[in-house]
Amino acid sequence: MTRIVLVFLGAFAAIAMSFTALALLPSLQLSTIEPTPGTTDYTYDEQRGRDIYMREGCMYCHSQQVRPAGFGADQQRGWGDRGSRPGDYVYDETHQIGTMRTGPDLHDIASRQPSRDWHLAHLYQPRSVSPGSVMPAYPYLFEVKRKANVQPSEVTVPLSAEYAPPGDSVVVATHEALALYDYLMTLELEPLDDASNP
Amino acid sequence: MPDVASSSSASASPPPEESWRRVVDASTRRPVVAFIVSATVWLLIGSLLALIASFKFQFPDWWTQQPWLTFGRIRPAHLNTVIYGWISMAGVGVGTWLWARLLKTELRGQWLLLLSVALWNVGMVVGTIGILAGYSRSIEWVEMPYAAFAFIVPALLLVVVSFVQTLRKRHVHHLYISVWYLGAAILWGPFLLIAFLLPIYSGVPEATANWWYAHNILGLWITPPGLAAAYYFIPKVIGRPVYSYHLSYLGFWTLALFYNWAGVHHLVGGPVPQWLETVSITFSAMMIIPVIVVAVNHHMTIIGHFKKLKYSPTLRFVVFGAMSYTTVSLQGSLQSFRYWQEVTHFTHYTIAHSHLGVYAFATMIAFGSIYYIMPRVTKWEWGSPRLVSLHFWTTGLGVGAYFTALTIGGVLQGFQMLDPDVAFLTVVENTKPWLVVRSVSGTLMTIGHFVFAYLLYRIVTQSGTRPEGPTYFYPVPEGTFEAAGGNGQPTGTAREVEAESDR
Numbered sequence: 001m002t003r004i005v006l007v008f009l010g011a012f013a014a015i016a017m018s019f020t021a022l023a024l025l026p027s028l029q030l031s032t033i034e035p036t037p038g039t040t041d042y043t044y045d046e047q048r049g050r051d052i053y054m055r056e057g058c059m060y061c062h063s064q065q066v067r068p069a070g071f072g073a074d075q076q077r078g079w080g081d082r083g084s085r086p087g088d089y090v091y092d093e094t095h096q097i098g099t100m101r102t103g104p105d106l107h108d109i110a111s112r113q114p115s116r117d118w119h120l121a122h123l124y125q126p127r128s129v130s131p132g133s134v135m136p137a138y139p140y141l142f143e144v145k146r147k148a149n150v151q152p153s154e155v156t157v158p159l160s161a162e163y164a165p166p167g168d169s170v171v172v173a174t175h176e177a178l179a180l181y182d183y184l185m186t187l188e189l190e191p192l193d194d195a196s197n198p
Numbered sequence: 199m200p201d202v203a204s205s206s207s208a209s210a211s212p213p214p215e216e217s218w219r220r221v222v223d224a225s226t227r228r229p230v231v232a233f234i235v236s237a238t239v240w241l242l243i244g245s246l247l248a249l250i251a252s253f254k255f256q257f258p259d260w261w262t263q264q265p266w267l268t269f270g271r272i273r274p275a276h277l278n279t280v281i282y283g284w285i286s287m288a289g290v291g292v293g294t295w296l297w298a299r300l301l302k303t304e305l306r307g308q309w310l311l312l313l314s315v316a317l318w319n320v321g322m323v324v325g326t327i328g329i330l331a332g333y334s335r336s337i338e339w340v341e342m343p344y345a346a347f348a349f350i351v352p353a354l355l356l357v358v359v360s361f362v363q364t365l366r367k368r369h370v371h372h373l374y375i376s377v378w379y380l381g382a383a384i385l386w387g388p389f390l391l392i393a394f395l396l397p398i399y400s401g402v403p404e405a406t407a408n409w410w411y412a413h414n415i416l417g418l419w420i421t422p423p424g425l426a427a428a429y430y431f432i433p434k435v436i437g438r439p440v441y442s443y444h445l446s447y448l449g450f451w452t453l454a455l456f457y458n459w460a461g462v463h464h465l466v467g468g469p470v471p472q473w474l475e476t477v478s479i480t481f482s483a484m485m486i487i488p489v490i491v492v493a494v495n496h497h498m499t500i501i502g503h504f505k506k507l508k509y510s511p512t513l514r515f516v517v518f519g520a521m522s523y524t525t526v527s528l529q530g531s532l533q534s535f536r537y538w539q540e541v542t543h544f545t546h547y548t549i550a551h552s553h554l555g556v557y558a559f560a561t562m563i564a565f566g567s568i569y570y571i572m573p574r575v576t577k578w579e580w581g582s583p584r585l586v587s588l589h590f591w592t593t594g595l596g597v598g599a600y601f602t603a604l605t606i607g608g609v610l611q612g613f614q615m616l617d618p619d620v621a622f623l624t625v626v627e628n629t630k631p632w633l634v635v636r637s638v639s640g641t642l643m644t645i646g647h648f649v650f651a652y653l654l655y656r657i658v659t660q661s662g663t664r665p666e667g668p669t670y671f672y673p674v675p676e677g678t679f680e681a682a683g684g685n686g687q688p689t690g691t692a693r694e695v696e697a698e699s700d701r
Contacts, residue, residue, distance in 0.1 A: 004365070004381065007382060008385060011386060012385060012389075014458060015418065019389075021477070022406055022407070022410040022459065022461065023394070023399070026402070026403040026407070026470070026474060027403040030402055030471075055336070056265075056271065057269065057274055059270075059336060059338075060269070060270055061269075061270075065468050065469060068467065072615070073615065077618050077622070086402040086469050089469065092401050094336055094337060094400070094404065095402065096336065097405050097469075099338065099543070100545075100548070102626070102629075104622050127258070130623060131623070132627050133258070134254075134255050134258050134630070136262055136268050136269045137258065137259055138262070138268070139262055140262075
């Protein structure tokens with residue numbers, strides 16, 4: 001009869017301990033951490049882009065975590081010049097570190113691919129710029145309209161003939177596509193001053 | 199809490215033998231059927247979502263016009279429906295039946311449990327539609343919006359209330375190990391969910407909390423009912439007591455103490471404090487102890503009775519699951535080491551591992567348990583041994599092929615990613631054949647699920663003429679299952695295995 005109490009108390013103590021250590025302590029330990037150089041709070045558009053990144057589940061194929069030197073080949077692949085640091089994530093309300101690399105890591109994407117034309121074409125039709133890619137296309141982040149109806153303020157997506165809409169229509173980026181691009185351009189790892197380069 | 203214990207154990211006078219089992223089983227009928235049928239509906243939905251997600255790797259331009267069908271929404275919808283819909287509700291359904299049986303008392307709070315099923319289903323509908331409509335929280339394993347958990351957390355708490363009420367009225371002195379696992383899980387599940395839903399995390403600490411949570415949902419919420427069922431059904435069906443009670447206690451406490459520290463191994467090599475990774479790797483390795491203990495205990499129980507696997511659907515599914523538990527856990531311990539994480543983290547290998555756990559272990563044990571429970575609560579029999587056999591082979595071979603393909607594909611993917619001379623798109627190209635195997639094996643498993651759902655529909659509605667006797671794959675030689683009272687027999691007649699534990 002006391003045994004059932006023992007089971008419950010033991011089970012409770014076990015989980016309470018690991019909760020404290022693995023969930024609460026890191027919050028305390030990292031609560032005073034400074035943002036790394038170049039890490040700034042998101043603007044309205046960037047945050048909106050981040051929300052779209054989360055909504056469309058980009059995380060399930062793209063990590064945001066460059067591995068340290070000597071662990072994996074991220075840096076040799078050109079995915080970043082240093083490993084990611086906790087200070088890179090201080091403005092991330094919801095972390096998007098990710099656990100899968102069906103696609104490449106994106107934590108330093110702004111350094112290696114800053115071209116807006118490339119990103120918009122890639123989002124509209126990944127295979128137009130990355131042959132063999134298995135990434136989904138996101139046509140719903142774009143509009144197809146007659147060339148004559150395009151406003152000067154709108155951004156047209158340059159596409160190769162194979163993927164361009166027929167006739168005198170063009171592909172125009174919606175605000176969502178542009179916001180997503182703005183967010184991707186915040187993903188940049190600047191070098192750190194201290195000598196240690198993990 | 200002390201009250202709970204003292205008030206009840208005094209009344210250790212179960213209803214007369216023979217009839218008590220029928221009374222107890224009948225008292226669980228409504229909630230158990232409701233949970234199991236709901237779980238199965240979510241299994242079908244989750245399977246279809248999985249197939250869509252998988253085939254998108256072969257046809258990336260298929261169904262891209264509709265935002266709600268994009269891969270990044272379908273995939274989390276699959277995970278949430280199978281974890282919170284299928285395996286959690288199946289676990290509660292099976293657990294409820296076991297709870298009343300092992301405490302030898304009628305189930306209390308039946309209406310609370312029925313309310314719980316209703317709330318739970320509403321939560322799942324809100325959550326699944328929420329993810330597909332673009333309201334994912336984008337936190338792995340808890341993508342469903344808060345609105346969904348506003349239904350699911352109360353649903354869980356209602357289960358707790360019913361379990362505690364039943365526990366207080368128990369008619370046994372000795373608590374069998376399955377009761378320990380179920381009792382602990384019913385405490386751990388709500389604790390985990392509530393602790394991680396607190397809006398106190400962000401940045402890297404959120405990632406560690408995330409994996410503390412996600413790993414423990416597997417180990418402390420999905421695993422314990424699976425082990426509880428294995429500990430009950432293996433001895434029950436073969437008709438001999440579990441090999442060692444002492445080992446079962448050791449296995450329980452080592453799981454309780456070690457498992458919940460292991461989760462942060464999902465972030466090895468990541469931007470988390472070093473000590474966290476080291477702690478998690480250490481405890482992951484220590485998990486070898488509970489796993490070996492459980493494996494030895496089950497093996498020593500069943501040894502000499504393997505021929506019974508030929509006949510009994512319950513035994514076949516449950517033993518398949520128990521063996522997968524050993525495999526997946528040993529694999530989990532080994533893959534937490536830095537060297538192997540460097541290769542396999544970020545690859546399809548991890549997906550293979552998680553399906554070995556949730557599917558080959560937990561889901562197969564749930565199937566086996568349901569094959570045993572349903573005839574007892576519906577007073578009907580399974581319509582067709584051939585369809586049960588089809589269910590076993592499609593799901594068994596399906597998950598086998600799934601695991602093999604993604605493990606090989608994932609390891610190759612990992613080694614190629616470690617070699618900077620292999621272009622990334624070449625790595626992608628080389629994984630494609632393995633992903634085709636995944637789609638094919640997923641189709642096989644889904645066919646099995648529809649067969650199972652059909653059988654479940656037939657038994658719940660008591661369709662056709664009542665099939666004769668318990669359901670076996672083959673005609674059973676005289677005396678095979680005597681000691682256990684048969685596999686599918688509506689009421690046990692011979693001596694009860696769990697009753698022996700009262701000595």
